[in-house]
Amino acid sequence: MKLFYYTLAGLALAVAICDAKASHKVTCTDETMRVDIALPSSNVSDDRVYLEGMKGYPNPLCRPKITENLATFELSLKNIYDCGVTRVINHITGNKVFYHRIIVEGEDQNTSSSSSNSNKEAVSVKCIVAGSPELNVSHSIVKRDILPAGFAETEDLNETEIITNAPEPKLSMAIRLGDKLVSGDLNVSPGAHLQMEIALDDKSAPIYGLGVNYMLVTDTKNQAETIIFNGCSVDPFLFENFNTVEGDVLAAKFRAFKFPDSTYVQFQSTVNVCVDRCKGVICTNGQTAFGRRKRREINQSPADPNKVYEVTMTTFIKVNYDENADQNAVSEIDQKIRQLKLTNQKLARNSRAGNVFESIHEAPRPQNGAGQAETITTPAAAAPT
Structure with a gap:
C-alpha cells in the first residue's frame, strides 16, 4: 500500500x-x-x-x-x-x-556602472x-473498506x-524608466512614463501566479492615497491596471508623481500568491486586471480559492521637479493628484457607511427596455491591515 x-x-x-x-x-x-x-x-x-x-x-x-x-x-x-x-x-x-x-x-567606487x-x-x-x-x-489514498469476495492481501506491505x-515564493518589485531601473537614489521628473513590475523568482514561477489586491502611495510622512483598490486602478491616468501574460510577472504603466512635502514616494502593495494562477478582477472600465479579457457584467468576486500566500511589499522612488520638465505635464499631474484625493475621500465615506458596492468609476450596461443605461458597480472593501 x-x-x-x-x-x-x-x-x-x-x-x-x-x-x-x-x-x-x-x-x-x-x-x-x-x-x-x-x-x-x-x-x-x-x-x-x-x-x-x-x-x-x-x-x-x-x-x-x-x-x-x-x-x-x-x-x-x-x-x-x-x-x-x-x-x-x-x-x-x-x-x-x-x-x-x-x-x-x-x-573603490569608480564612475562606470559595471565597476x-x-x-x-x-x-x-x-x-x-x-x-x-x-x-x-x-x-x-486509502484502502477501500469493501473488497471482492475471496480477496486476500499479502502480509508484507510495502508502505x-x-x-x-512547494517552494516558498520570493517576489521582487522593480520600477523602470525605459530600460533603466529606478531606485531611491535616482531622481525622476513628475509626469515621467514609468513601469512597475512584480515578479516571482525562477523556482516559484512554474508553480504560482500573482495578483495585486491593494496599493497605497504615500510621502512616508502624513499623506497617503489608495491607487489600487480591490485589484483595480482608482485612476488609470496616474496608474494603469496590472496586466500579465503567464501570471508570474505583473506589469503596470504609470506616471511619476509626488506629494508637496516630500520628494520620496513609497508604494505599499498587497500581493496575492496563488497556486497556478490568480483570478482576474473585473474592473468598472470593462478591463480585467491581471489580464486582457473583457466582460459586460461585474459581480462581487469571492476570495480566490487558489490563494496560498499574501505578500506585503514596498518600493520607493524619488520624484523631484526639474527646470526642464514639461510644465503642462506637471500641472496635469498635480490636478490628477487632487482628483485622486477626492476619490479616496469617497471611498472612505463608503467604507464607513458599509456600502461595499459603491463604484469608483461608472460604466454603462447594455440599454434596458426603457432605453436608459444602468450603472455597473465595483465591490469595495476596507484596506487590508
Whole structure:
C-alpha cells in the first residue's frame, strides 16, 4: 500500500540567508530583525551600507549604526513600511516570513556602472515567525473498506510515504524608466512614463501566479492615497491596471508623481500568491486586471480559492521637479493628484457607511427596455491591515 501526501507546509525557524560573502548575524524576535554585518574595514561610512533601493533614504530607522567595523540594522517587524521590509504570510501554516536585502559597497567606487556594481555585495536576510495553520491540504489514498469476495492481501506491505514541499515564493518589485531601473537614489521628473513590475523568482514561477489586491502611495510622512483598490486602478491616468501574460510577472504603466512635502514616494502593495494562477478582477472600465479579457457584467468576486500566500511589499522612488520638465505635464499631474484625493475621500465615506458596492468609476450596461443605461458597480472593501 502506498500513501501519497502533498503539502505546502514549512518549518517555523528564524534564519538568515546570504547571497554574498559578507559575514553577518541575524537575531529575530516577534517585533524586530537585528542584522549585524562585518565590514571590510573601519573606514566604511553609513552611506555605503544601506537597504536595497533605499540609498540615501533619510529615515534614521533605516540606516545602520556603525561601530568600528560592524554595521547594525534594527528593522521593525511591526511597522514594516518604515524601511520596506517584505512580509509573506502563509495561509496554510500561518507562518510569517520577513525579509530584506542589504547592500555593502566596497571602498573603490569608480564612475562606470559595471565597476560600481562589481564592488557591491548583497546580503539577503530573513526571519520566520511561527503561526497557526489555517487549513490542512493533505490528500491521501486509502484502502477501500469493501473488497471482492475471496480477496486476500499479502502480509508484507510495502508502505511508502512521499512528501513534496512547494517552494516558498520570493517576489521582487522593480520600477523602470525605459530600460533603466529606478531606485531611491535616482531622481525622476513628475509626469515621467514609468513601469512597475512584480515578479516571482525562477523556482516559484512554474508553480504560482500573482495578483495585486491593494496599493497605497504615500510621502512616508502624513499623506497617503489608495491607487489600487480591490485589484483595480482608482485612476488609470496616474496608474494603469496590472496586466500579465503567464501570471508570474505583473506589469503596470504609470506616471511619476509626488506629494508637496516630500520628494520620496513609497508604494505599499498587497500581493496575492496563488497556486497556478490568480483570478482576474473585473474592473468598472470593462478591463480585467491581471489580464486582457473583457466582460459586460461585474459581480462581487469571492476570495480566490487558489490563494496560498499574501505578500506585503514596498518600493520607493524619488520624484523631484526639474527646470526642464514639461510644465503642462506637471500641472496635469498635480490636478490628477487632487482628483485622486477626492476619490479616496469617497471611498472612505463608503467604507464607513458599509456600502461595499459603491463604484469608483461608472460604466454603462447594455440599454434596458426603457432605453436608459444602468450603472455597473465595483465591490469595495476596507484596506487590508
